[in-house]
Amino acid sequence: MGEVIATYVLSGKNGSFEKKAEGIALGLTVGSWTDLPLLEKEQLRKYKGRVVEVKEKEGREGGTAEIQIAYPSGNYSNDIPAILTTVFGKLSLDGQVKLKDIQFSRDLKKGYPGPRFGIEGIRGKVNVLDRPLVMSIFKGVIGRDIHYLQSQLRAQALGGVDLVKDDEILFDNELTPFVDRIKLGEKVLREVHEETGKRTLYAVNLSGRTTDLKEKARRARELGADALLFNVFTYGLDVLQELREDHEIGLPIMAHPSFSGAAAASPQYGVSYSLWLGKFLRMTGADFSLFPSPYGSVALEKEQVLAIRDELIKSDQFKETFPVPSAGIHPGLVPQLMTDFGHNCVINAGGGVHGHPGGAVGGGKAFLQAIDAVLKGTSLADAAINHAELDQALQLWGQEVKVSG
Numbered sequence: 001m002g003e004v005i006a007t008y009v010l011s012g013k014n015g016s017f018e019k020k021a022e023g024i025a026l027g028l029t030v031g032s033w034t035d036l037p038l039l040e041k042e043q044l045r046k047y048k049g050r051v052v053e054v055k056e057k058e059g060r061e062g063g064t065a066e067i068q069i070a071y072p073s074g075n076y077s078n079d080i081p082a083i084l085t086t087v088f089g090k091l092s093l094d095g096q097v098k099l100k101d102i103q104f105s106r107d108l109k110k111g112y113p114g115p116r117f118g119i120e121g122i123r124g125k126v127n128v129l130d131r132p133l134v135m136s137i138f139k140g141v142i143g144r145d146i147h148y149l150q151s152q153l154r155a156q157a158l159g160g161v162d163l164v165k166d167d168e169i170l171f172d173n174e175l176t177p178f179v180d181r182i183k184l185g186e187k188v189l190r191e192v193h194e195e196t197g198k199r200t201l202y203a204v205n206l207s208g209r210t211t212d213l214k215e216k217a218r219r220a221r222e223l224g225a226d227a228l229l230f231n232v233f234t235y236g237l238d239v240l241q242e243l244r245e246d247h248e249i250g251l252p253i254m255a256h257p258s259f260s261g262a263a264a265a266s267p268q269y270g271v272s273y274s275l276w277l278g279k280f281l282r283m284t285g286a287d288f289s290l291f292p293s294p295y296g297s298v299a300l301e302k303e304q305v306l307a308i309r310d311e312l313i314k315s316d317q318f319k320e321t322f323p324v325p326s327a328g329i330h331p332g333l334v335p336q337l338m339t340d341f342g343h344n345c346v347i348n349a350g351g352g353v354h355g356h357p358g359g360a361v362g363g364g365k366a367f368l369q370a371i372d373a374v375l376k377g378t379s380l381a382d383a384a385i386n387h388a389e390l391d392q393a394l395q396l397w398g399q400e401v402k403v404s405g
Contacts, residue, residue, distance in 0.1 A: 002073035002105035005052055006087040007066060011096035011268060014063035017054050021067040024091060025049035029075055047075055066100070078111040080237045080284065088271070096268040101275055104283075109317060112283040113244050117252050118319025119344050122287055125226075125252070126162045126199055131375060132343055134367045135163035135324065136360065137350040138170060145175045150184055152360065156353065157192040157200040159364020163346065165229050166205035168256045178204065178216065179223060186224040201226035203254045210239060217249045227252040227287075233259040233276075237284050244285025254324075255286035273304045278311025282321040288346060289321050295336060296328020299404035306340065313344060324348050331363075331390060332380065332399035334370035347371070357392045366393040 008024075010017060029049035052068035069087075076082040088099045104112075115121075123129050136156045141149055156164045164185075172178045185202035193199050206217055206228045213235075217228060232240045232255045243249055257277055263270045264277070273291070281289045289312055294302035305325065312321040323345045325337060330352035337347055353363030369390040373383035380399060384391035 002107035017065035114318025155360035274307035293325035
């Protein structure tokens, strides 16, 4: 029989966790056990949750425990909403409980699509096989018209970046409508490709009412969209999976982490970032997962970030999802990024591209020069001697790395 095994971290009094674990296992499945007649026990046994493990730990302010509970697959339909409701719905309201992980049996995993393209497929689209990809972000476009967007997109593409994405707060609006952004992106990037030979992909922000998303995404594909940016946590993981599984859409999906902190930021409550931004996004079909880096302006602890990375790229039946460490990224951080994430990541920058003295063109070039230096085993300082854009970036931002956690 298939099952999921949920791992929780609880706070409380040492010596009380075995009883607490048994109460969770019963309370979230059959409700009670010891008082049931033998016949009912036999009928309900296959639905009963079971405690797999309880590991207690002493703390300065009381005890904590990591407990694992298995939930039989006969208790729920095989979808994320049903499984989350089963293992953490009512329990999420019961004091200091953190959902750290959910392990899915192989049979249950078959119900999830994983990324359509994954790392290998995206690399094929941009024809970059041997280095981290570089992505830049539209910035300062709220209240600006389509011509401003056009000039910004062209500059970013001429800087040589592999991907450009909308800002997550750029929704459908009168000045830069969704359809017009796609048409413009296709035209500008085709022109740059003809001029330079460099192929850049543009991810347009898919937004609006949930009932309209599929049709809107299909229209995006018809118009020549390269990829979709999606604020998955304000819509729901099941909506992401619906978009991924629709063959009439068939576009790479870039999952933005906006609103994820509402569920994952607390160390005592909610869910872990590795589950939220790692395992679940990969299972339900994201080709890219964006998350705060441990170095920048909106930083996560490094242990949390590396746990997200591991969930996205570890060996599994699903294709790998691109890790996209973000926020506060500039060219001086490239050596650290490549140390922590290797080649299979996307280096994502907003201000680190647009804030360059040479504009977005210079910013993109500086990132690519930094990556090339690391691949050749050359220090950024030495590489900057022969690369003006990298030199300007290092003078502006330096190379100091402050790691959170």
